Amino acid sequence: ATGIGAAALGLVGCGDDDDDGGDSPTSAPAANTAAPGASATTGTSASPTVAANAPIKGGTARFTSANNTWDTFDIQRSIFSTTAAYIVALTNLGIVQYDSFKEAKLGPAFAQSWEQPASDLTQMTFKLRDNLFWQNKPPVNGRAATATDMAKFLLRERDATLKDGTVDKSTFYRSSQYALIDTVTTPDEKTLVLKFKSPNIFMLDTLAGSYSKVQAPEAIDKFEGEYNKLQADQIIGTGAFQLQDFKAEGTLNHKRFDKFPDQSYLDGIGFLPLFDQAAGQAAFEQKQIDSFTPAKKAVLDDILKRFDKQITNNITFSANNGLLLTNGTVGPPWNNDQLLLAISRVLDRRLFVSQLYQGLGGLYGQIPPSQAAFSIKESELITLPGYLEDHAKDVAEGKKLWEANGGPALGTIHLDLPDVVELALPGFTALWVKQMEQLGNKVEPNIVPFSTIISKINALQYGNSGAAGGGTNIYIGVTSDTQGPEPTLGAYQNYHSSQPRAKIYGPANPEVDGITEKAFIEPDVAKRKSLMNDFQRAAVKHGGMGLMSTYTNFNNNLAWNYLKRAEWATFVTSHQFNKMWIDTKDPTYSSRPT
Known part of the structure; x- marks a missing residue:
């Protein structure tokens, strides 16, 4: 069974x-x-010759x-x-x-x-x-x-x-x-x-x-x-x-x-x-x-x-996908999802795929392609903020949001990046810095071991203006490996405000809470697919809620x-x-x- x-x-x-x-x-x-x-x-993909020989x-x-x-x-x-x-x-x-x-x-x-x-x-x-x-x-x-x-x-x-x-x-x-x-x-x-x-x-x-x-x-x-x-x-x-x-x-x-x-x-x-x-x-x-x-x-x-x-x-598809992450649940500035959306809109996701992977990748909006049966189609994704084919429009709208929500006053943005990714993908750090500096603020990168990032996450040192090393500090990471063909459980765990993991990422959103809570108890798979589509639309429109998807390869x-x-x-x-x-x-x- x-x-x-x-x-x-x-x-x-x-x-x-x-x-x-x-x-x-x-x-x-x-x-x-x-x-x-x-x-x-x-x-x-199944190995093509396993069944052919003993x-x-x-x-x-x-x-x-x-x-x-x-x-x-x-x-x-x-x-x-x-x-x-x-x-x-x-x-x-x-x-x-x-x-x-x-x-x-x-x-x-x-x-x-x-x-x-x-x-x-x-x-x-x-x-x-x-x-x-x-x-x-x-x-x-x-x-x-x-x-x-x-x-x-x-x-x-x-x-x-x-x-x-x-x-x-x-x-x-x-x-x-x-x-x-x-x-x-x-x-x-x-x-x-x-x-x-x-x-x-x-x-x-x-x-x-x-x-x-x-x-x-x-x-x-x-x-x-x-x-x-x-x-x-x-x-x-x-x-x-x-x-x-x-x-x-x-x-x-x-x-x-x-x-x-x-x-x-x-x-x-x-x-x-x-x-x-x-x-x-x-x-x-x-x-x-x-x-x-x-x-x-x-x-x-x-x-x-x-x-x-x-x-x-x-x-x-890669099991680990690119992300920009904050800790927006504990205080300013990243508890303002409009600032997150501003960052999301200036990121040229297609450039990441072409420059880092020579085109061997794709866009990624909260639900990875490996779980595409539960995802909106790309024809819809590219109409959402941060994914427009007219990237200049995304950048212009992102700058407006940044300025309207006090982004310039934040000063230098401190950005932690994992050393293993920079080693595997030379130019990874420089590309992130260039993308984020479109907002007008200076971005100071810090290449560190992943273990350092994990310890700072657990100490709530990202995006927490009340903790040492907090404030404008954010980090780049990759997702944990995709666990299976359906995203519903992961969406509930990572985005519902009652969940411990959601608390270390970004600001709560009542709309997303309602969708993920309903999907978590829905026994009908067709209805869960529809709910995951709604979740994806809402999360993207709110700047990823601290888990900002960028690309997959x-x-x-x-x-x-x-x-x-x-x-x-x-x-x-x-x-x-x-x-x-x-x-x-x-x-x-x-x-x-x-």
């Missing part, structure tokens, strides 16, 4: 399976359409994870997709997981089965997966998993409480998604029963999220205060792979966990520290890594031409033909890597170094 959360998404069977691997877009397509070779709504067991797949930033190995308190994708999705299971994003199909993970009667959406029952064991690391030492493990995970999320009893809403970022849970019981060691305070139509989607992974209670007891040390022995899961070693600069090695109860083909997965695009390209061409994502279109075109029919190009994920994956998708799919295998019989494998 998939329950109402995934089955009602209305995304089953959309998109194509074009596998020629040679096409790439030359300009930004509409936000509600896909690049060639990618799914039209979910940004997924999978072969053995070998180690190799990738790169350099220039990433890590916050904590406590996945329930992490906000960085690196921890979710490169580590915990491989090592730990959620209660359920997406077997296929393309088909919006959920499958078993920690739980083998579940049911939520259509006549009673206030209760769910889960049955523990058979023969499920924790990895053999202290203090868990390979014991059998239990329904109590799931229960403790859920209660920790709901209560946002540390082992010493401290309630910490600031770092349990997704706690509000569990707020409807009333009771959690385990009638026996195999059964978990959830009862909700009111009907909950999104629980399965929450449980399938890339950060919703069950951790061993003993590990939390031992490591909770030390997870920020980022040590491999802290990662103890029930998943297909076991983390062997980790270095923050980008070296990770996983080996197959032989007690994993499902099929797993690879002996291991390795990530290499390759610090720039040239090194990554060279390693890919020499088959030292099996997949590579070029940042420049010229490089992409060159590789596709030279290795024609030897590689596939698996195009997805395409990832051209190149892979040698010998690498077989179940699915390429916009969303985190590394929990599916147990289905990945290396075809040693493929002609392209012959020169791969062992």
